[in-house]
Amino acid sequence: xxxxxxxxxxxxxxxxxxxxxxxxxxxxxxxxxxxxxxxxxxxxxxxxxxxxxxxxxxxxxxxxxxxxxxxxxxxxxxxxxxxxxxxxxxxxxxxxxxxxxxxxxxxxxxxxxxxxxxxxxxxxxxxxxxxxxxxxxxxxxxxxxxxxxxxxxxxxxxxxxxxxxxxxxxxxxxxxxxxxxxxxxxxxxxxxxxxxxxxxxxxxxxxxxxxxxxxxxxxxxxxxxxxxxxxxxxxxxxxxxxxxxxxxxxxxxxxxxxxxxxxxxxxxxxxxxxxxxxxxxxxxxxxxxxxxxxxxxxxxxxxxxxxxxxxxxxxxxxxxxxxxxxxxxxxxxxxxxxxxxxxxxxxxxxxxxxxxxxxxxxxxxxxxxxxxxxxxxxxxxxxxxxxxxxxxxxxxxxxxxxxxxxxxxxxxxxxxxxxxxxxxxxxxxxxxxxxxxxxxxxxxxxxxxxxxxxxxxxxx
Numbered sequence: 001x002x003x004x005x006x007x008x009x010x011x012x013x014x015x016x017x018x019x020x021x022x023x024x025x026x027x028x029x030x031x032x033x034x035x036x037x038x039x040x041x042x043x044x045x046x047x048x049x050x051x052x053x054x055x056x057x058x059x060x061x062x063x064x065x066x067x068x069x070x071x072x073x074x075x076x077x078x079x080x081x082x083x084x085x086x087x088x089x090x091x092x093x094x095x096x097x098x099x100x101x102x103x104x105x106x107x108x109x110x111x112x113x114x115x116x117x118x119x120x121x122x123x124x125x126x127x128x129x130x131x132x133x134x135x136x137x138x139x140x141x142x143x144x145x146x147x148x149x150x151x152x153x154x155x156x157x158x159x160x161x162x163x164x165x166x167x168x169x170x171x172x173x174x175x176x177x178x179x180x181x182x183x184x185x186x187x188x189x190x191x192x193x194x195x196x197x198x199x200x201x202x203x204x205x206x207x208x209x210x211x212x213x214x215x216x217x218x219x220x221x222x223x224x225x226x227x228x229x230x231x232x233x234x235x236x237x238x239x240x241x242x243x244x245x246x247x248x249x250x251x252x253x254x255x256x257x258x259x260x261x262x263x264x265x266x267x268x269x270x271x272x273x274x275x276x277x278x279x280x281x282x283x284x285x286x287x288x289x290x291x292x293x294x295x296x297x298x299x300x301x302x303x304x305x306x307x308x309x310x311x312x313x314x315x316x317x318x319x320x321x322x323x324x325x326x327x328x329x330x331x332x333x334x335x336x337x338x339x340x341x342x343x344x345x346x347x348x349x350x351x352x353x354x355x356x357x358x359x360x361x362x363x364x365x366x367x368x369x370x371x372x373x374x375x376x377x378x379x380x381x382x383x384x385x386x387x388x389x390x391x392x393x394x395x396x397x398x399x400x401x402x403x404x405x406x407x408x409x410x411x412x413x414x415x416x417x418x419x420x421x422x423x424x425x426x427x428x429x430x431x432x433x434x435x436x437x438x439x440x441x442x443x444x445x446x447x448x449x450x451x452x453x454x455x456x457x458x459x460x
Contacts, residue, residue, distance in 0.1 A: 006335065013332065024328065052373075052374060056376045059309075062245055075214070080276030082275075082289045089295065097203075098125075101126075108134070111136060113139070122203070136228060138185065139155060139157040142165055154316065169184055201236060206291075208251065209245070210247065216237050219268045221268050221270065226270055239294065258315075262318070320340030323369055325363060336356070340369075341363065342379065345386065365384070426444055429445070
């Protein structure tokens, strides 16, 4: 699909979703619950701005020495019997996962919530190769039943009401109609727990990679990630290379920040630090543990000093909840793994700027995403940088270039701006530049410009 086609699909999906009042009501309700609890979670920080700034500085140090941090992690992890796999792209990671599964004669895997696995479309790939992959996070399980990707980075099924989920379970699992959330959760738990003994491989992501101890850190609220990491004999971790932090002690800052900005909690229910396969004398854990360090375009972002800080993201989802565009068009309209402001920032560089530049224009540039970011990424400024780079690389069309050149010249010449009456200006802007009012109301110029009124009032 070309960039023009991608943009056309995005506009179509966005228009449908923005006009869907039922969808808007569900999203505003769920985000409203988030907005009610996040301020309470922030009260655990004596100086919240200082905590965010320190977290940003830690991520800055990590990314500026990323090669050294990853080598430290590899050395410490392999000393404890773990195995590291470096994957340049998604297909490379998928080949390695399939090779491990075939070596273990695996027919079923259990999987915890992971955006990176969504990024490389792992579930579809395993299904094509005859391997059942079960999502064990409740929200992801709901989305898998409905054959949909996650709607939100943190809350995959945010767009569904409890009635929607009850209908889905009735259709897919033949449950009684109209069950309560507690009953639906009980059925999901029963179905999932039956799968853990059948799975020879467990797959998780990693919220953080800890360089000095050679560990991965998982944070969750359901305990399913812990089961995926410890019950099967083989544990595979798939994570982006940007998730590294220098020290185990840094978790004391990052875990509360992620919990508070992600769900409004002081700390999430289950926090695990995993440093390799089961050691001698230990009673549980996998026999083998692999960590796949995935690039998949992240080096492109790292090489660009103007947008590098987007790799600081800890995937708390706060920018999505704050974004007026996301709240109107929803996560699926973006057509990519990462939606909302952070998705609009990184997707054009993880994939192709020419094909995905339209996402960086899907913003009001209100700056609310930057205001709420847990690690103070200047998201709205990077969105502008993406637009600038798109123009510099020549990805804009001829008509767009001419339109902006004309606008630029008119803005630089006051006589041009004052030329003609309002009727002529209205016709010119609304009929010649039809791209503007395709998604917006017509422009209506006043009879006199501010400059003209000022001169009349203050005659020399």
